[in-house]
Amino acid sequence: MLGFILRRLGVMALMMLCLTLVVFFLVNLEPNLRKLAISQLNMRSSTEEIERWLEDNGYRQNFFVRYGQWLGVVRQVPSIDPQTGTAIPRFAFCDEAAQPRYSGILQGDLGCSTKFKVPIAEKLLPALGATGILMFWVMAVMIPVALLIGVLAGMREGSRTDRTLSAASIATAATPEYISGVILTVVFASWLGWFNGSAASATHQGVTFYNFTLPVLTMAIYGIGYIARMTRASMVEVMTQQYIRTARLKGLSFRAVVLKHALRNALIAPFTVVMLQFPWLLTGVVIVEVMFRYQGFGFTLVEAAANNDIDLLLACSLISVFVVLSTQLLSDLGYALLNPRIRVR
Amino acid sequence: MQLETLGFFGIAFAALARFWPVWLALAIVVVLSLSFKRRLGLYGQLFDTGVGLAGVTICLFWLFTAIFAGVIAPFDPLQQVALLKDAPPGTIDPGSGSAFLFGGDRLARDVFSRMIFGSRIVLAIAPAATLFALMIGVTLGLPAGYYGGWIDSILTFLANLVLAFPVILLFYLLVTPGIRETAIPQWLAGVFFIFPMIFFSTLFYTRFSGRPGLLTVLLGATIVVGGWIYAGLVFNADPLGIVSMSPNELNIFVAVVFASSPGVFRIVRGLTLDLKTRDYVAAAQTRGERPWYIMLWEVLPNARGPLIVDGCLRIGYTTILLGTLGFFGLGLAPESPDWGTAIKESSRLLRAYVHPALPPAFALMSFVLGLNLLADALREQSLKD
Numbered sequence: 001m002l003g004f005i006l007r008r009l010g011v012m013a014l015m016m017l018c019l020t021l022v023v024f025f026l027v028n029l030e031p032n033l034r035k036l037a038i039s040q041l042n043m044r045s046s047t048e049e050i051e052r053w054l055e056d057n058g059y060r061q062n063f064f065v066r067y068g069q070w071l072g073v074v075r076q077v078p079s080i081d082p083q084t085g086t087a088i089p090r091f092a093f094c095d096e097a098a099q100p101r102y103s104g105i106l107q108g109d110l111g112c113s114t115k116f117k118v119p120i121a122e123k124l125l126p127a128l129g130a131t132g133i134l135m136f137w138v139m140a141v142m143i144p145v146a147l148l149i150g151v152l153a154g155m156r157e158g159s160r161t162d163r164t165l166s167a168a169s170i171a172t173a174a175t176p177e178y179i180s181g182v183i184l185t186v187v188f189a190s191w192l193g194w195f196n197g198s199a200a201s202a203t204h205q206g207v208t209f210y211n212f213t214l215p216v217l218t219m220a221i222y223g224i225g226y227i228a229r230m231t232r233a234s235m236v237e238v239m240t241q242q243y244i245r246t247a248r249l250k251g252l253s254f255r256a257v258v259l260k261h262a263l264r265n266a267l268i269a270p271f272t273v274v275m276l277q278f279p280w281l282l283t284g285v286v287i288v289e290v291m292f293r294y295q296g297f298g299f300t301l302v303e304a305a306a307n308n309d310i311d312l313l314l315a316c317s318l319i320s321v322f323v324v325l326s327t328q329l330l331s332d333l334g335y336a337l338l339n340p341r342i343r344v345r
Numbered sequence: 346m347q348l349e350t351l352g353f354f355g356i357a358f359a360a361l362a363r364f365w366p367v368w369l370a371l372a373i374v375v376v377l378s379l380s381f382k383r384r385l386g387l388y389g390q391l392f393d394t395g396v397g398l399a400g401v402t403i404c405l406f407w408l409f410t411a412i413f414a415g416v417i418a419p420f421d422p423l424q425q426v427a428l429l430k431d432a433p434p435g436t437i438d439p440g441s442g443s444a445f446l447f448g449g450d451r452l453a454r455d456v457f458s459r460m461i462f463g464s465r466i467v468l469a470i471a472p473a474a475t476l477f478a479l480m481i482g483v484t485l486g487l488p489a490g491y492y493g494g495w496i497d498s499i500l501t502f503l504a505n506l507v508l509a510f511p512v513i514l515l516f517y518l519l520v521t522p523g524i525r526e527t528a529i530p531q532w533l534a535g536v537f538f539i540f541p542m543i544f545f546s547t548l549f550y551t552r553f554s555g556r557p558g559l560l561t562v563l564l565g566a567t568i569v570v571g572g573w574i575y576a577g578l579v580f581n582a583d584p585l586g587i588v589s590m591s592p593n594e595l596n597i598f599v600a601v602v603f604a605s606s607p608g609v610f611r612i613v614r615g616l617t618l619d620l621k622t623r624d625y626v627a628a629a630q631t632r633g634e635r636p637w638y639i640m641l642w643e644v645l646p647n648a649r650g651p652l653i654v655d656g657c658l659r660i661g662y663t664t665i666l667l668g669t670l671g672f673f674g675l676g677l678a679p680e681s682p683d684w685g686t687a688i689k690e691s692s693r694l695l696r697a698y699v700h701p702a703l704p705p706a707f708a709l710m711s712f713v714l715g716l717n718l719l720a721d722a723l724r725e726q727s728l729k730d
Contacts, residue, residue: 283512
């Protein structure tokens with residue numbers, strides 16, 4: 001088991017290395033660098049000014065050297081003013097090394113955000129916290145509802161409850177966030193006026209039922225359909241097993257069979273599904289945060305991408321890839337632990 | 346100035362009437378399918394259940410809407426009638442006398458016509474992108490599952506690499522105006538679009554290598570047709586000028602194929618791992634068949650059930666992805682009538698005007714719902730066999 005985990009962690013590290021290299025390559029494409037330079041100077045800068053800015057700030061060094069610097073395996077050398085002999089910091093808002101030193105993600109230095117003009121950690125940590133709150137509420141709504149629907153539907157396959165609930169879950173699985181968001185806002189914010197159609201106030205003034213219901217519902221609805229269908233399929237399969245028949249023939253009530261015998265076995269598959277939903281939930285986070293103007297991780301990612309904020313975008317991708325890979329690992333481990341028939345070699 | 350408007354029933358009736366070519370085509374197809382149900386195999390069996398019937402009908406509805414878009418839509422999707430800016434549903438345009446059935450948007454365009462023309466973009470890109478993803482997934486998934494070993498390790502690693510990328514980040518990196526200045530979309534397209542040619546060439550070669558005459562014809566046809574489409578799509582240099590794609594469409598297409606082919610790869614690999622232990626594969630191996638023959642003519646036909654179901658779901662998923670791209674304003678032009686872009690445009694002004702947001706939202710939802718229902722019905726049928 002330990003060997004399995006170690007091997008998986010090794011593969012994970014390799015994947016993160018490859019992926020950050022790809023992201024690094026894409027954000028450092030010539031048009032993207034020019035976009036960054038223009039956003040830092042001004043719209044009417046000449047080609048020479050742009051070139052000089054890129055040269056001065058070290059964007060013209062060798063690609064692998066710069067990747068190494070970002071990673072923290074190559075030394076960062078500050079540019080020295082030829083007249084005074086002192087180091088010129090690249091960005092005034094960010095304290096950078098006056099002496100050459102190793103300063104990359106391996107040392108815990110994520111770099112500077114050119115868009116928000118702060119060190120990355122200062123921007124990203126509050127954003128991650130805000131998204132964490134959103135995710136907590138989404139999970140708290142989504143998982144119980146989805147499991148309940150799935151179990152009720154799969155308990156008696158083909159019954160009227162099953163058909164109604166299955167149809168409902170197919171319908172919600174066909175409703176991506178940007179559609180349910182629009183419909184919910186129209187119904188609950190524009191017509192009924194029950195909730196706020198924007199969660200901008202939640203960022204600073206705290207979460208309330210009034211401003212947070214719509215974003216949470218919007219995100220939960222899409223996931224509910226999918227998880228409910230998986231739970232239903234798993235429940236249907238378990239209900240046809242021999243041990244369920246045996247339990248019924250022993251004279252146990254249907255209720256006891258479902259709660260004590262079927263439920264536990266039926267919940268193994270949905271567990272992995274919930275874990276593997278994370279990559280998609282991340283997309284949901286971005287859509288919902290942009291739509292409801294909630295300043296979390298997704299909002300930051302969009303801002304970083306729109307302005308080609310290199311360090312911030314790299315940090316965002318590192319975090320999202322880490323989340324995806326570690327949930328995959330957790331889902332595999334959890335599956336092995338929950339299901340005694342699966343043994344990890 | 347007071348503009349005339351239609352009442353609720355007026356709007357509903359007029360909208361239903363505008364769809365007359367769709368109703369006609371739908372009636373013909375459904376009646377024909379129902380009368381020849383027994384002879385149509387899997388497709389005919391779909392009409393036995395309510396779910397299947399609903400799925401087929403919704404999908405066909407949007408297919409015919411896309412085909413007859415020019416007849417159904419009363420206005421051009423880009424035509425602006427300044428008087429009808431943000432007009433409520435049913436307002437009659439005094440110029441032409443026909444109504445803006447679902448109202449006007451903030452640039453005074455007809456919401457109804459835009460929704461109709463939006464279906465063309467969605468139905469042109471989503472199924473085609475899914476088909477390409479399917480070909481790539483099959484061509485790479487079969488050998489990965491069949492041979493195992495280092496081929497499997499490398500391909501699985503690469504697939505997991507792409508799958509670990511959150512889709513939205515991938516799109517923000519791959520679908521930008523900046524990247525269109527570089528040759529990356531062309532490169533990716535060049536790699537992706539060669540797979541269908543490899544697939545069909547191998548398919549024909551393994552089966553007909555004993556019949557050189559037929560083989561030459563088939564391979565020649567594959568290379569001519571494939572090369573023609575390849576030249577049109579990748580280099581935008583179709584000698585006949587029929588197959589072409591604008592750079593931003595190519596960019597979207599490539600990104601969507603890139604995002605969905607690893608999923609297909611995984612499914613095909615899993616199915617192959619399962620199917621290669623079957624007796625008929627062992628029999629073919631004993632007969633001395635080549636590996637690629639076994640993969641393409643023994644394993645693949647037996648994996649078709651789950652692949653068709655997955656294909657249906659995947660078209661829906663691709664439609665959602667296209668909507669996501671439109672919603673973030675990536676790729677497609679801002680005046681494009683596709684549903685995602687329309688939802689984005691109107692969701693900004695939701696507080697002031699509700700009506701421009703709803704038609705594209707319901708259109709996208711119903712199309713994906715139709716595909717999901719179809720996939721569900723197909724799965725039921727394939728489990729029955």
